[in-house]
Amino acid sequence: MKVSTVDIKIWGIGWVLGMGHLIPQPIIKQPTFKKDTINILKNGAVADGLTLNTKSIQKSIDDCSLQGGGVVNIPTGLWLTGPIKLKSNVNLHLEANAVLLFTKDFNQYSLVQGNWEGIPAWRNQSPISGTDLQNIAITGCGIIDGNGDAWRMIKKDKLTDAEWKEKVKNGGVLSADGKTWYPSEKSIKGSQTKHPGKIESGKTAKDYEDIKDYLRPNLLVLTNCNNVLLEDFTIENSPAWTTHTLMTNNLIVRNITVKNPWNAQNSDGIDVESCKNVLIENSRFDVGDDGICIKSGRDEEGRKRGVPTENVIVRNNIVYHAHGGFVIGSEMSGGAKNIWVSDCSFIGTDIGLRFKTTRGRGGIVENIHIKNITMTNIQFDAILFDMYYMAKDPKDGQGDPTIQTYPVTDATPQFKNFDIENVVVNGAKRGIFMRGLPEMNIKNIQMKNMTIQASSGIECTEAQNISISNLTLLTSNTDTIIWIDNSSHISFNNLKYPANTKNLFSLTGPKTKAIIVSNTEKTNTNELIKFGSGVPKDAITFSK
Structure with a gap:
């Protein structure tokens, strides 16, 4: 049982150089607890899988908090329970082989005012919840099972x-x-x-x-809490989102396992919404929706709240089945900034790095730093930026949305200032997909040192200031490797692609210009460039 205090200076130093300027790092203080321990057996809990232990467990938590805090111990065994509420200064500790199983009796769950997909909503009470708490933890090698099959x-x-x-x-x-x-x-x-x-x-x-x-309730919900540790346990079979932290600061998620069936609707692994100073590390996710997801509210309600998710470190994690490995959006109306993702593996996810939004959201997503990512067997896009999420999702195979230009307002979302490096992809339907809005292009994206094996290459529309260097792009479909539409100031340096490619670049759209290609072999393709109607011949230049 780990209850020590550490100050975690993420990324190794106090400041980080990102996108040309210094960004202060978060310092996250791990909560500490008194050594006093209350075993739930003391309050009459019975591990027979039949007895409803809600009152015994809740009384143990309440007593522990009233006594100044400490550890509530869930011993080895199968403990059936209804929903429980955490309290300040309490570490809920699950011993190895302890299973906390939440009842499928819906009558045990009251309707409460909560939040669903970024909007205030009535929901069934979460199996585990905490609101306005200080210094809390769930630790230990036990299992939390939400009995979600009964709800979904x-x-x-x-x-x-x-x-x-x-x-x-x-x-x-x-x-x-x-x-x-x-x-x-x-x-x-x-x-x-x-x-x-x-x-x-x-x-x-x-x-x-x-x-x-x-x-349906989210399985674990922490709202407006401070100094939180989630460590070592397995959390599975959620009715909806599995772990949802809302407006919670100083959060450490370490060495947890999140498991849901592949077909479990809305079963995100972890959703970090409008939180500050967050560390997610050494954890595993195998779920039916997005794996590790950053959010900050939806549409007008999210903008009204106006609380971004910021200062987040995601490192040394594995995501297996999921709609996206690491995801920002689509509910990001309060913004997201200063996020570092490193040394993660995505194995069999629908999409690897997934950044999604749509008109009406608003919010600025910026200063996102990603490095050392490994992907295998990605079903659709390895890297995706999509600002038409609600109109068409590219994985649905439904074609492109109707393109119109709208006035820029506070409801116009923005993606800008991303740097992505050291990425290896072994198998994807498409390597990179970028789709911005005509009134708000995706801007200032730097990608370097990547090897991508995929069926098709790159599609880029309505984007500006995109730099791609040291990219090896091996596609099985060589009809067109890179398609650029209505985008400008796009650079490729040291691009490698398959020999005997039919067409390397296809340029469309009247706004396409300032495409610069350097240190790239021009003779491996039958047709170097296809120019669409209205695209000038000087829209692209090659240099050594």
């Missing part, structure tokens, strides 16, 4: 025939077309309700009772 709807085509038959046999309700399973009539009604759970003036929890089962 699921489509027939995401199960085997045997799994589907078993699901239907055990209860629940089917959609009218018989292709989706829901846990109850309340759940299916919620799926048909516009803005389900959204907090509205004059409405109370009773007004949402008829769709209660649809309002």
Whole structure:
């Protein structure tokens, strides 16, 4: 059991040079706790998998906090419980082979005012929650199981025939077309309700009772807390997001394992929303949605809150199945800045590095520093910047959205000032995809020292000041390696690509200009450049 105090100076020094200027590093203080320990057995807990231990566990937490804090010990065994609330100065410690299993009895979960995808909303009470707390921890090598299979709807085509038959046999309700399973009539009604759970003036929890089962809880939610340690445990089978930290500062997440079924809807691994001074390290994520995700609120509500996620270190993590390995967005309306990601592996994720937003979000994402990333078997894009997330997601294969130019307002999102280096990708559908807005291009992206093996190469539209150097791009499809549309001031230095390529560059769009290619072999391709209508011949130049 680790309860020592350390000051963590991330990145090795007190200041970091990023995008040409010095950025102060976060210093994160690990919480400490009194040695006093309360074992939940003292308050009558029974590890038979049948007894509901909510009162015993909660009393242990409450007593520990009232006595000035310490450790609440969950010993080896299977402990069935309803939702519990953490308290200040308490370390909830799960011994090895301790399983904290949350009941599938929905009546144990009250409707409470919370937050869902960046907007205030009524939700079922989270299995583990804490609000306005100081100096808290969950530690130990035990397991937290949210029993999420009981809450989540699921489509027939995401199960085997045997799994589907078993699901239907055990209860629940089917959609009218018989292709989706829901846990109850309340759940299916919620799926048909516009803005389900959204907090509205004059409405109370009773007004949402008829769709209660649809309002799935996030498994672990910490709101407005300070000095938090999450270490060593496994957290799995979440009803919705697995770990959600909201407006929480000085957060250390170390050596945890997050597991959800690949088909678990909305089962993000960790969502860090409007938080400051965060370290996520040496952890493993295998989930049904995004793996490690940075957020800061959605649309007008997020801009009104106006709290960015900043000073974040993500290092030495592995993400297995997930929609994205490391993700920013799409709810990033309060902004995100000063984030360092290093020495991470993404194995079999849909997308590797995923940065997504859309019109209406607003918010500025800037000063993002990424290095030493390994990816294998990426299903879609290895690196993706997409500012049309809600219109079309490229992995859906639905084509491009209609392009229009809108006025720039506070609802216009921005992606700028990223540097990405030392990336190796062994297998992806596409290497790099960048899609900005005509009124707000993606800007100031530096990528260097990358080797990417993918089916196709690079697509870049509505981007400015993009620098790519020392890139080896090995594509199985050599029809067009790099497509650039309505983008300017794009440079490639020391670009390597397959021999006998049919076409190296395809340039389209009237705004495409100032493409500079240096130290790159020009004779390995049958057609060096394809010019679209209206693109001048001097839009691209080659130099040694």
